[in-house]
Amino acid sequence: MTSSYRGRLAPSPTGYLHLGHARTFWTAYQRAREADGVLVMRNEDLDPQRSKPEYAVAMLDDLRWLGIRWQEGPDVTGSGGGLYAPYEQSRRRQFYLEAWSRLVQTQFVYPCRCSRKDLARSAQAPHDEEDEPLYPGTCRPIGGDIVVPESPAGVNWRFRVPDGQVISFHDGHFGPQQFIAGRDFGDFLVWRRDDVPAYQLAVVVDDAAMRITEVVRGADLLRSTARQILVHRTLGLEPPLWYHCPLMHDARGLRLAKRHDALSLRALRERGMTPDQVVAIFDSAEAASSRSKS
Ligand code: GLU
Numbered sequence: 001m002t003s004s005y006r007g008r009l010a011p012s013p014t015g016y017l018h019l020g021h022a023r024t025f026w027t028a029y030q031r032a033r034e035a036d037g038v039l040v041m042r043n044e045d046l047d048p049q050r051s052k053p054e055y056a057v058a059m060l061d062d063l064r065w066l067g068i069r070w071q072e073g074p075d076v077t078g079s080g081g082g083l084y085a086p087y088e089q090s091r092r093r094q095f096y097l098e099a100w101s102r103l104v105q106t107q108f109v110y111p112c113r114c115s116r117k118d119l120a121r122s123a124q125a126p127h128d129e130e131d132e133p134l135y136p137g138t139c140r141p142i143g144g145d146i147v148v149p150e151s152p153a154g155v156n157w158r159f160r161v162p163d164g165q166v167i168s169f170h171d172g173h174f175g176p177q178q179f180i181a182g183r184d185f186g187d188f189l190v191w192r193r194d195d196v197p198a199y200q201l202a203v204v205v206d207d208a209a210m211r212i213t214e215v216v217r218g219a220d221l222l223r224s225t226a227r228q229i230l231v232h233r234t235l236g237l238e239p240p241l242w243y244h245c246p247l248m249h250d251a252r253g254l255r256l257a258k259r260h261d262a263l264s265l266r267a268l269r270e271r272g273m274t275p276d277q278v279v280a281i282f283d284s285a286e287a288a289s290s291r292s293k294s
Contacts, residue, residue: 005037006213009063009070010203012044012124013055016264017062020218020248020256023282027245028216029068040082040210041073046089046202047123056088062265066275072210084210089202092209096197099205099235100157100190104148108234109190111146111155112139122189122198128220128255134186153195158187159231167226172243174219179226188227200224204231207240214241220255248285 009025011017017025032039041060045051060075072082086092103109114135126132140160163182171177179185190201207215215225222244232239248256256263268278 003036004213005032005035006040006211007032007035007037007216008040008042008207008210008212009068010042010044010206010217011059011063012047012050013052013059014047014050014124015055016261016266017059018256018263018265019268019278019281020263022063022066022265022278023248023285024216024218024245025063025068026066026279026282027243029070031214031216031243035214037213038072039068039070040084040212041070041075041087042206042210043074043088043090044125044199044202046197046199048090048196050124051090058266062269065269066265066278089206092202092206093197095205095209096191096202097152099201100152100197101148102235103159103190103201103231104146104157106234107146107160109146109157109159110139110141112158112187112189113155114138122192122200123196123202125199125203125221126224127218131223132185132188134182135188137187140187151195152191154193156189156193157191159190159200159227159234160187161185161227161230167229169225169229169239169242171222171225172214172241173246174222174244177222177225179223181226181230185223185227190231200227200231204228204235204237208232208235208237212240214243216243216245219244219247246285 007028009028011021029039043056045056072084072087074087076082135158161181165181166178167181168176168178188200189198191197225242229239250256261267
């Protein structure tokens, strides 16, 4: 018998997973186990330009090698791969379209014709240094009704944030959090003009549809959590609980990212490291961060 806890692993197949990702996923796995709950694997292959099937195969394989197990996911057979299939974002377009159309009906999103660099990356989670710049509001409508078009394609769609509103939430690791809409983040993208849903919309829709009760992910997504709470509320959905993990840095103090090929799980495996040795690195990082806190 499992509890009602439902966690998720949501890797993007845009490169090999590195130690930093693995540590977050390890934490997600431990938390689901401690709660005697279910862990869902979701392949976040939303961005057609950057996602590669070979990375999707590698991420599942590397996480399994590390010892992480999940009960639902694209590779879990039996009863159609799980109750909330499909578990690949590229196959969930219908869910995102429905949410987009509801958001347009509520007048919380509007079409935007601005061409900005941030559009290119919006199907991916904005990890701190590449976070969207504050939108200056050029296309924000002054009034009037936006009608729901046949399809979102052709223009970008932005979520209109309630300027000055404080978005607060409790984080299971970092404690109370607060962000101010319009100051810490501006009107953000929910759909790209080339007809790709944005990460901020897809992740909310999927976490709700898959009945996720706690989201475990890296601390570089704290600000995105505030954005997503707004989307949850606007769609009338109950947000999950949040647990953000501290980030890992390299010897020069840079946050680990996919550019750190030498620290990919793949490379460590090839160099003969064992899963236990990898987990021991997480444990010592944990000990170091609790020493620096005290
Ligand atoms: N696929 C996202 C990433 O790679 C996951 C973000 C999240 O956990 O919401 O960062």
